[in-house]
Amino acid sequence: MSATLDSIPPYVFYELDDRRAAARAVGKTLIDVGIGSPDGPIPAVVIEAMQRVAAERPLSGYPYFRAHPAFQCAVAGYLERRFGVTIEPATEMLALAGSKEGIAELILAHAKPGDVVLVPEVYYPVYARATLLAGAEPVFVPFLPDGRLDLDAITPQQAQRARVMIVNYPGNPTTSSVSLDELARYVEFATAHDIVLLSDLAYSELSFDGYAVPSVLQVPGAKAVAVELHTCSKSFNMAGVRSAFIAGNRAAIARLDAYRANIGYGASTLAQLAGATAFDNAEQIVPPIVAEYRVRRDAFAAAMNAGGWAVTAPRATMYFWLDVPEAYDDWAWVDALIAGPGVVVTPGMAFGAAGKGKFRVSLVQGADRLREAAAGILGVGSGGR
Ligand SMILES: Cc1ncc(COP(=O)(O)O)c(C=O)c1O
Known part of the structure; x- marks a missing residue:
């Protein structure tokens, strides 16, 4: 047990x-x-795509481990159009059966007993729970009054033991958001301490009054330490479809891929192709x-x-x-x-x-x-x- x-x-x-x-x-x-x-x-365009692909015999076998080529292409196109971020899909992204599982698997693939995962003090539960499942220690990073993380509260010993640091802007449940400069500060911190920076961007599209949510991958040099999780769940009303992706640091993604290959078969092709249609049509x-x-x-x-x-x-x-x-x-x-x-x-x-x-x-x-x-x-x- x-x-x-x-x-x-x-x-x-x-x-x-x-x-x-x-x-x-x-x-x-x-x-x-x-x-x-x-x-x-x-969205109707996604339902049509799901109906079409469900009937295609070549898609009924086990999925690709990393991502279906059509999903790779859609994700790369979306990141480019939306954030001006260029990725090499074969090595810098992976399809996920939802970002919740992806976050858990990334933590489990990187943290072991004795390690620390830096978690915002008010957090989406999986950040701490996956850390505990890994036998590692969640260290809760307090917020400054404006919702940014108080990095000065992290002790040198905690930083040294940290394997993963999680940021979630716009945040659930806090609703806080931050500027690209602030994301750059997290990239700098993660780089200085050799920590994988995990940006959970579940609410990338749900913003108002002309505010466009930034991606950590827009920070120059971010790919050296950062990965970002995007999901169809909130942006496209597709929580039940379970379609998401991770993009960014090649080594962290390779490690996640290695972990996942031991326990599953990759994300469902149907979910990936539904997601591909959603990302291709995000602007509509x-x-x-x-x-x-x-x-x-x-x-x-x-x-x-x-x-x-x-x-x-x-x-x-x-x-x-x-x-x-x-x-x-x-x-x-x-x-x-x-x-x-x-x-x-x-x-x-x-x-x-x-x-x-x-x-x-x-x-x-x-x-x-x-x-x-x-x-x-x-x-x-x-x-x-
Ligand atoms: C901050 C945050 N991250 C991740 C998720 C999980 O999303 P998914 O449906 O992609 O697993 C949620 C869902 O509520 C969330 O609020």
């Missing part, structure tokens, strides 16, 4: 699932803004998706502000990251929202101890439902703020 698996606390999202199921079992109608799974449809697919999130974001922000709870609309991601009213502890707040107005939110500690005192609202409902969610939150919160 795996001792490392046994030592990991239960996944908070499972606990949330239980509470959701219990409320439904007693007939409660819920407005679920707890999950981060996009509710929009898979993304704008209506972003426009819908912007309407939702503005509706929720306006309702909260009108109700006297001041919130700032995030310039990227599909989340609001808000303070739990002082009178409540985290689960008590979540439970009060479920029991009262039936609003399901995610408690901040799902994203690490530093997330305590916060909660996340996902924009995975239409504007009207989000206004209702805001009214519910305001109603329960008015007792406790």
Whole structure:
């Protein structure tokens, strides 16, 4: 039995699932803004491609280990058009069955007991959990007030033991974003300490008000240390398809490839070709998706502000990251929202101890439902703020 698996606390999202199921079992109608799974449809052009390729006999064998040539080509074209980044697809990218698995596998391929993985103090859970599964130690890097990482808080000993450092901008759940200069600072730090820099760019396309999310691979020299993960899940409403890629540092990708070859067969060809179609058509697919999130974001922000709870609309991601009213502890707040107005939110500690005192609202409902969610939150919160 795996001792490392046994030592990991239960996944908070499972606990949330239980509470959701219990409320439904007693007939409660819920407005679920707890999950981060996009509710929009898979783009029509992607559905057509999936139907076409599903019928092609040559595609029904085991997939390529690294990536299907059409996916390689689509990814290279997308990175070039979107970020002005050029990659050599044969060696500098790999298809993944979702970025979550890719992040875990990259960590497992690089970290061993005694090693450190540098993780932002509020984080997407897999960063720390895969580190623990590797028997390595997650060291949580605090944020500066503006959401950048406080690299000065990392001790020389921690930096020396670190194998991987993770950055996630725009961040889930924090919604923070950073400039290319700031990404350059992380590249410099990783270079100085010989650490693989992992940039999780899951929200590359979900940005508003003219803000274009930068890629770490735009930093000159980044490929010497950095890899970046991109996914179809959020940008193209394709979370169930499981199509993603990693691009950047050749040695890190070769190591990930070697790890993956021992446990799987590469990403499904169908998922890769669906992803290829999405990346090829990103310029057409993304704008209506972003426009819908912007309407939702503005509706929720306006309702909260009108109700006297001041919130700032995030310039990227599909989340609001808000303070739990002082009178409540985290689960008590979540439970009060479920029991009262039936609003399901995610408690901040799902994203690490530093997330305590916060909660996340996902924009995975239409504007009207989000206004209702805001009214519910305001109603329960008015007792406790
Ligand atoms: C920051 C971040 N990284 C990665 C993922 C996982 O994405 P994928 O569906 O590609 O595994 C998510 C999903 O919520 C996320 O928020």
